[in-house]
Amino acid sequence: MSLLTIRNLTVRFATATGPFTAVDGIDVSVDAREVLxxxxxxxxxxxxAMLAVMGLLPDTATITADEMSFEGRDLLKMTAAGRRRLIGREITMIFQEPVASLNPSFTAGFQIEEVLRINLGMDRRAARERALELFRAVGLPDPEQKLDAYPHQMSGGQCQRVMIAMAIATNPRLLIADEPTTALDVTIQKQILDLLMDLQERHGMALILITHDMGVVAETADRVVVQYKGRKMEESDVLTLFEAPSHPYTRALLSALPEHATGDRLPTVSDFLQGRAFQ
Structure with missing residues (x-):
């Protein structure tokens, strides 16, 4: 049995000009300890699609699916209380903008201690000690000082490490990382990816990595799902995807990588899809 199974997921948003379909009938599954x-x-x-799993979409969103389950538990029929026991404990998520995702009014330590108190029932002293352990585990410099630091007093890379510490605090079965290296410089990107992969291996988590960076995919993934305009275009193991992509859109993505470019201008995905650079 897959850890997470999604079949025929559709997400539509109500807008002033009518409904907008953001996700159109996709299927996704991930197994225990797998990197997708x-x-x-x-x-x-x-x-x-992943925010739909987390239950974090606004009221303007309408979610339908033939199946959305976690270890056989139906997420669509689950009560609000049941979902709260699952989300944030067994399924956690790292968001794109770490600084914006942290509350600027509270210290980093307070925010991770709150996760531990609410989800694991720890008292304040135990939560403080565990928060310090987690800050050390994710490689934060001066972890004791960072417990009392506010988000604006830390760099983007340090805030991302705080978010990772919060995400792994409850030893989740599944971690969803949404563009975890966005807005970070190249050196910090590598450090964050290495940290995520090390934690995934040591804790035995399944990891869903949302990205547009094919280099990151090549370095980290076991299996890859390619999406375009809300639909799944292709799914394969990572080696097959790079050596023998089957869908024109996937071939366009790979051909548009800068290292594959020739001539005076970088090609775009649109060039390939319109046949100007790919036959």
């Missing part, structure tokens, strides 16, 4: 990459351009519905 969901890749595609911005606006392809990658994040929306």
């Amino acid at each position: 990459a969901i890749v595609g351009e911005s606006g392809s519905g990658k994040s929306v």
Whole structure:
């Protein structure tokens, strides 16, 4: 049995000009200890699909699916109380903007201690000690000082490490990482990816990595789902995807990588899809 199973998921948003379909009938599954990459351009519905799993979409969203289950538990029929016991404990998520995802009014230590108190029932002293352990585990410099630091007093990379510490605090079965290296410089990107992969291996988590970076996919994933305009275009193991992609959109994505470019201008995905650079 897959850890997470999604069949025929559709997400529509009510807008002033009518309904907008952001996710259109996709299927996704991930097994225990597996690293699944969901890749595609911005606006392809990658994040929306996973936010639907987390129950974090606004009231303007309508979610339908033939199945959305976690270890056989039906997420669509689950009560609000049941979902609260699951989300944030067994399924956690790292968001794109770490600084914006942390509450600027509270210290980093308070925010992770709150996760531990609410989800694991720890008292304040135990939560403080565990928060310090987690800050050390994710490689935060001066972890004792960072417990009392506010988000604006830390760099983007440090805030992302705080978010990772919060996400693994409850030893989740599944961690969803949504563009975890966005807005970080190249050196910090590598450190964050290495940290995520090390934690995934040590804790035995399944990891869903949402990204548009094919280099990240090549380095981290076991299996890849390619999305375009809310639909799944292709799914395969990572080696097959790079050596023998079957869908024209996947071939376009790979051909548009800068290292594959020739001539005076970088090609775009649109060039390939319109036949100007790919036959």
